[in-house]
Amino acid sequence: MNPGSGGHGLHDRYPSAGRRDVAHRHEMLRLGDRSVAWVPPLLLLTAIAVADYNTTGEFRIISWIVLVPGIAAAICGVWGTALFAVLAMAAYTAVDNAWPHQFQAGLPDFILVAAGGVLATLACAVRVRGERRALHMRDVADTVRRTVLRPLPPGWGGLDHAGVYLTADTQARVGGDFYDIQPGPHGTRVLVGDVQGKGLGAVETASVLLGAFREAGYHEAELAVVAERLETRMARHRDYIGALGRDDGDRFATAVLLGFPADRTGVVDAVVFGHEPPLAVGAGGVRTLPVGGGLPLGYRDLAPGPPRVCRVPVADDETLLLVTDGVTEARDAAGHFYRLADDVTRAVTADPRVAAPAPLVAVVRDGTLRHSGGHLADDTTAFAVRRTRVTGGEGHEGGRSPS
Incomplete structure (x- = not known):
């Protein structure tokens, strides 16, 4: 795709x-x-x-x-x-x-x-x-996909964005990976994640988490509260699944929650739920955001307390790249993992324009498929975002528009 x-x-x-x-x-x-x-x-x-x-x-x-x-x-x-x-x-x-x-x-x-x-x-x-x-x-399946992974307008929430989503099962067309951008009065929030397992149960869990994110991401002023709402919704969903007697009641999800504050540029807030931290990709190179990693959604009982929110600086020309484990765990014929950061670094060094969201996710898509020989063992998502380069107050106009 x-x-x-x-x-x-x-x-x-x-x-x-x-x-x-x-x-x-x-x-x-x-x-x-x-x-x-x-x-x-x-x-x-x-x-x-x-x-x-x-x-x-x-x-x-x-x-x-x-x-x-x-x-x-x-x-x-x-x-x-x-x-x-x-x-x-x-x-x-x-x-x-x-x-x-x-x-x-x-x-x-x-x-x-x-x-x-x-x-x-x-x-x-x-x-x-x-x-x-x-x-x-x-x-x-396409209707389910558009419902779970809704189309995102250009410049939504003041962010340039692009992504690729490839399912391991080409006939399924939708899986357990999820993402969304939610603008609101307190800034723009981004969620990218991966539900453990496959099948309709994983799609259902992704839909539940996205629904909670879209509401909390708009209304809540603090990113930590949004993260707590996601954890609470995951726990409620697991209780519901368990009450139905289904055997996927112990399902969990890894995710990265980002917040672009409405009152500041040059920084991003991040909460990591057992997921790969984002990469910041710019003309100057590739770096991993120094954000602490917490437990996946669904494991709150193992580490009670509020989630950790990290605020890190991000340059205006840096794009944040978020991927699911379909990318990081892609293997070649010899069993070697795909070295994402190295591949992206080579591409940006050869052409700094690759740091823009659309060409960046194309590099990740092509690199993953090339490394794995086109055989994906898991659903694969790469999502890239950066602030829209505008002047004045226009940069936050999308952040005040409800969805």
């Missing part, structure tokens, strides 16, 4: 699947905007007819024309397959009777061609129905 440009983030707007566009979207062969799925069965029909013309005696291959609707069933729609079934029977009749003094395949083979056409049409109908069901499930 390509990174968002100009701050659009990860999201593409997927069209919804309707019955009218199913065949159009799933035709296997296209030339520009036109379907050419009809070409292979038509060429096969013509080739069989021509080849039969050049055969003599009892060796007739016109019966092979039964293959034509079978090929059409695999790549054409139902009506296209039915049309080729009719054309196959018509061509068989015409060619077989064109030379009455020669050997004729006759009625038995005609019945074979007709039966093959009917069966091919029925098989095509089953195939198209399965494709429609798959498209519907894909659109359901």
Whole structure:
């Protein structure tokens, strides 16, 4: 998935699947905007007819024309397959009777061609129905994805942002990684995290945490209170899951919570919940933010007390890069981990413009896929943010806009 440009983030707007566009979207062969799925069965029909013309005696291959609707069933729609079934029977009749003094395949083979056409049409109908069901499930997954990971407007909350989100299961389209930006009267807050495990349970937990973040991130003045609200919501969710008797009640989440104060620039507040600390990437190099790491969300009982909030300086040209363990734990064929900081450092040294959010997450995406050979063992998210370079009070305009 390509990174968002100009701050659009990860999201593409997927069209919804309707019955009218199913065949159009799933035709296997296209030339520009036109379907050419009809070409292979038509060429096969013509080739069989021509080849039969050049055969003599009892060796007739016109019966092979039964293959034509079978090929059409695999790549054409139902009506296209039915049309080729009719054309196959018509061509068989015409060619077989064109030379009455020669050997004729006759009625038995005609019945074979007709039966093959009917069966091919029925098989095509089953195939198209399965494709429609798959498209519907894909659109359901896309709707869930847009609900959990909402599209982020350019410059949202006074931040330039971009990201990539790759699921380990390419069919799932959504997993346990989560992120969001929430502007509010007290500044802009950013949350990036990873729910332990996979499946719908992980998606549900991510949705719960994002809901709590969007409310607390807007209303609460202190970042520590936002962090406490996240921990409380995680505990309540685990209690709920346990009451249902589900076996994922011990699920936890790692996360990084950032706060960009409305009354100050040049600093960022951070709370780390058992997650990799952010990298600050600028033209001058790459550094790890010196923020303390706490326990993951869900382990509050092991370390009671308020979460630790660290305020660290960030230069105007530095972008904060946050990644999930799908990046840091990506392995190559020899089992070596992906060295994110080294890769980013090389890229920024070669071209300082890479420090901007959009090209930065593209570097991380390409580096992770290259290092792992395209085989992702876990969901992978890279998210980059930095303050929008504006003057006057405009830089905080997004921070006062509720969502």
